[in-house]
Amino acid sequence: MTVETHKETLGFQTEIKQLLNLMIHSLYSNKEIFLRELISNASDAADKLRFEALSDDGLYEGDSNLKIWISFDKEARTITIRDNGIGMSREEVISNIGTIAKSGTQEFFKALTGDQAKDTQLIGQFGVGFYSSFIVADKVTLLTRRAGLASSHGVKWESSGEGDYTIETTEYPQHGTEVTLHLKTEEDEFLSDYRLQGIIRKYSDHITLPIIMPKITTDDKDKNNTTIEEEVVNSAKALWTRAKHEITEEEYTEFYKHVAHDFDAPLTYIHNKVEGSNEYTTLFFIPARAPFDLWDRNNRRGVKLYVRRVFIMDDNEKLLPPYLRFIRGIIDSNDLPLNISREILQHNKQIEAIRSGSVKKILSALENMAKNEPEKYATVWKEFGKVLKEGLVDDYSNKQRIAKLLRFSTTNDDNPVQAISLEDYVGRMKEGQEKIYYITAENFSAAKNSPHLEIFRKKGVEVLLLSDQIDEWLGTHLNEFEGKSLQSVTKGQLDLGHLENEEEKQATAKASDQFKPIVERIKNTLGEKVKEVRVTHRLTTSPACLVADEHAMDASLERLLKSAGQPIMGNKPIMEINPEHLIIKALKEETDEKRFNDWVFILFDQALLSEGGQLDDPGAFVKRLNEMFISMGNLSPRIITLS
Missing domain, CATH: 1.20.120.790 (Heat shock protein 90, C-terminal domain)
Incomplete structure (x- = not known):
C-alpha cells in the first residue's frame, strides 16, 4: 500500500468553524467536561477494537490489555490522553475530525438562537466530544494509527481551532490514539494530579477500561530517589454489574452521558437484571430531549450489546424495535457467544427473548411515568411522541399498551398541545356515544377548522384532532380501544348512533x-x-x-x-x-x-x-x-x- 507522506493544510467544514466558536464561548462555564469527552472517545475506540478483533485477533498486535493513559507536563503546559484502541487511518481522521457528517447537522444550526444558555443545551444535545478540547487548549495535536496498519501509516493532525488544520503521515509504533492539549495561559488549574483525578472520578469512574495516571513516589530514606509508577484512577468496573442500591444518581447520570454522548441528564433510567435460563442485564435511559437524528430510522446506535462485559455492537435493529430508537443504554448477555454476528442475531431466540423483555420493561416504565409523573411524561411525549406512534405499526403484540401511552389534541381543548389519552377520552364520552371519533389533517389548524366537525361541536361531542404524518396510519392499525371502535369523521355515512x-x-x-x-x-x-x-x-x-x-x-x-x-x-x-x-x-x-x-x-x-x-x-x-x-x-x- 502506498503511504501518503505529504503534509496538507485543510480547512474545517463551515459547520465546524461555527461549532468551535460556540463551544469555546458557550461551554466555558463547564470546561472540565473536555476530559470526560476525550476519555469517552478513548473508551469507544477500545470497544471497537475488541469487536473487530473477534474476527481478526491479529489487530491486537500482541497488546490486548486495553487501557487509557492520562499525563500532564507542567513545563510544556500540556495534557495528554492516550489509548491503545482501534485508532484511525488518514482518511478516517479527515472524515471524523475535519467534517461533521452527522444526520441533523443543518437542523442543529438552524435551531441555534444566539442565546448562550439555550445554545449550550443544543450543543450538548448534538454531541461534539472531541471539539471540547478547544475550550481549554489553544492548540491540539493528535497522533494515531489504525490497528492492523504498519507503523509507517501513523497520522499526525494538528490545529489551533481557528479554521484549518494540518495533517501528515508519520511513524507511530503503537496502535491507538494520543491527543495532546496545549493549554491556554489561564488553564493551569488542570496541570494537577488532584484536579485531573477529581474530574476522572466525577465523570468517568464507570469506564470499564483502567484509566492510568503516573504516580511519583519518593524513598523515605533517600529523598532524591524517586520512582514513577502507574496508578489506576477509576474503579474500572462495569457500572451495570453493580447492585442498584450501590449506584448513586450521579453515577447513573454520568454513565448516561458517556453512552449517549449527551451533555444533559436523562429523564429516567431502567436498570434490570434477568436470571434463569437466559441471563442478561439491561440499563436503559430515556433522554430529556430528542437528538437531531431521531427521524433517521436507519440510525440505530442507541443501545450497545455486550457479551460478558465485552462490547459486541451498537447498531443492530434486533436489539429494540424502531419506535424505541430514542432509548439509550446497554444490554449485557451472559449466554450469547462472543463471536455472534449480525446475521446470527437475525434468528437468535435468546436475542428475541431479550428484545421482548426489554420492550416490556421500557413500556412499563413509560406507563408508570404517565401515571405517577405526568409532567415528566409530558416531556417524553413532546420529544418522542411521534416516534412512539410508530409502535402501532411496528409492534402489533404491544399495540394496546402503546395506545394507552398516546396523547392527543381534541375539540374540547382546541389546543395543539397533545395531552389527552384515549382513556381520558373514553372516560368523558357523552351518554349514548359508542365510537371514538377522530379527524386527520395536514396540520393542526386544518384539523381544528374542518367543516366535518360542525355537527360534533353543535352536539358537544369530542373529536380527536390528528395532524402528525404518522396519524394517517392510526385508523388503519388501531381499530378499537377498550371495546370502542375508532371512526374517522371524514369517511362514510355519518353515524352518530344514539347521539341522534x-x-x-x-x-x-x-x-x-x-x-x-x-x-x-x-x-x-x-x-x-x-x-x-x-x-x-x-x-x-x-x-x-x-x-x-x-x-x-x-x-x-x-x-x-x-x-x-x-x-x-x-x-x-x-x-x-x-x-x-x-x-x-x-x-x-x-x-x-x-x-x-x-x-x-x-x-x-x-x-x-x-x-x-x-x-x-x-x-x-x-x-x-x-x-x-x-x-x-x-x-x-x-x-x-x-x-
Whole structure:
C-alpha cells in the first residue's frame, strides 16, 4: 500500500468553524467536561477494537490489555490522553475530525438562537466530544494509527481551532490514539494530579477500561530517589454489574452521558437484571430531549450489546424495535457467544427473548411515568411522541399498551398541545356515544377548522384532532380501544348512533327527498369528479364538504402517499351538501345553467380546499369566483328573499 507522506493544510467544514466558536464561548462555564469527552472517545475506540478483533485477533498486535493513559507536563503546559484502541487511518481522521457528517447537522444550526444558555443545551444535545478540547487548549495535536496498519501509516493532525488544520503521515509504533492539549495561559488549574483525578472520578469512574495516571513516589530514606509508577484512577468496573442500591444518581447520570454522548441528564433510567435460563442485564435511559437524528430510522446506535462485559455492537435493529430508537443504554448477555454476528442475531431466540423483555420493561416504565409523573411524561411525549406512534405499526403484540401511552389534541381543548389519552377520552364520552371519533389533517389548524366537525361541536361531542404524518396510519392499525371502535369523521355515512334522536333522523330523510333533484343536477355537473352526491346533516355552517367512501383511505392519507411518490389509484370523493345553507337553497331555485354550474364547481373546490387538498385548476376557480362577485347583484336578491 502506498503511504501518503505529504503534509496538507485543510480547512474545517463551515459547520465546524461555527461549532468551535460556540463551544469555546458557550461551554466555558463547564470546561472540565473536555476530559470526560476525550476519555469517552478513548473508551469507544477500545470497544471497537475488541469487536473487530473477534474476527481478526491479529489487530491486537500482541497488546490486548486495553487501557487509557492520562499525563500532564507542567513545563510544556500540556495534557495528554492516550489509548491503545482501534485508532484511525488518514482518511478516517479527515472524515471524523475535519467534517461533521452527522444526520441533523443543518437542523442543529438552524435551531441555534444566539442565546448562550439555550445554545449550550443544543450543543450538548448534538454531541461534539472531541471539539471540547478547544475550550481549554489553544492548540491540539493528535497522533494515531489504525490497528492492523504498519507503523509507517501513523497520522499526525494538528490545529489551533481557528479554521484549518494540518495533517501528515508519520511513524507511530503503537496502535491507538494520543491527543495532546496545549493549554491556554489561564488553564493551569488542570496541570494537577488532584484536579485531573477529581474530574476522572466525577465523570468517568464507570469506564470499564483502567484509566492510568503516573504516580511519583519518593524513598523515605533517600529523598532524591524517586520512582514513577502507574496508578489506576477509576474503579474500572462495569457500572451495570453493580447492585442498584450501590449506584448513586450521579453515577447513573454520568454513565448516561458517556453512552449517549449527551451533555444533559436523562429523564429516567431502567436498570434490570434477568436470571434463569437466559441471563442478561439491561440499563436503559430515556433522554430529556430528542437528538437531531431521531427521524433517521436507519440510525440505530442507541443501545450497545455486550457479551460478558465485552462490547459486541451498537447498531443492530434486533436489539429494540424502531419506535424505541430514542432509548439509550446497554444490554449485557451472559449466554450469547462472543463471536455472534449480525446475521446470527437475525434468528437468535435468546436475542428475541431479550428484545421482548426489554420492550416490556421500557413500556412499563413509560406507563408508570404517565401515571405517577405526568409532567415528566409530558416531556417524553413532546420529544418522542411521534416516534412512539410508530409502535402501532411496528409492534402489533404491544399495540394496546402503546395506545394507552398516546396523547392527543381534541375539540374540547382546541389546543395543539397533545395531552389527552384515549382513556381520558373514553372516560368523558357523552351518554349514548359508542365510537371514538377522530379527524386527520395536514396540520393542526386544518384539523381544528374542518367543516366535518360542525355537527360534533353543535352536539358537544369530542373529536380527536390528528395532524402528525404518522396519524394517517392510526385508523388503519388501531381499530378499537377498550371495546370502542375508532371512526374517522371524514369517511362514510355519518353515524352518530344514539347521539341522534328520531326527529333528527326523520328530518334528514325528509331533506334527502326534497333535495333529490338538486343532488342529481350537482352530480351531473361534476360528473367523474365525484363518486356520489348526497344530503348531509354533519354540516351546520358550511354549504358542502367532501368525504371518503367507508372503505377508501382518507383524502389526507392519499395526498401524503402521492407526495411520497407512491402509485395511488385516486378514490373519487363523495360530495355532501347542507340543505339548510342559503347557497344550497339558492341553487335549488337556480334556473341559469351556467351560473348553476359555476356555483357547483366553486362549492366543490371550496370543499377540497377546506380539507387541505389542492385544486386541479386554480385559475378556473379564481375566474369563476370573480365572475360570481361581478354578478352578485343578480344573485343577492334571491338570497335575501330566501333568508
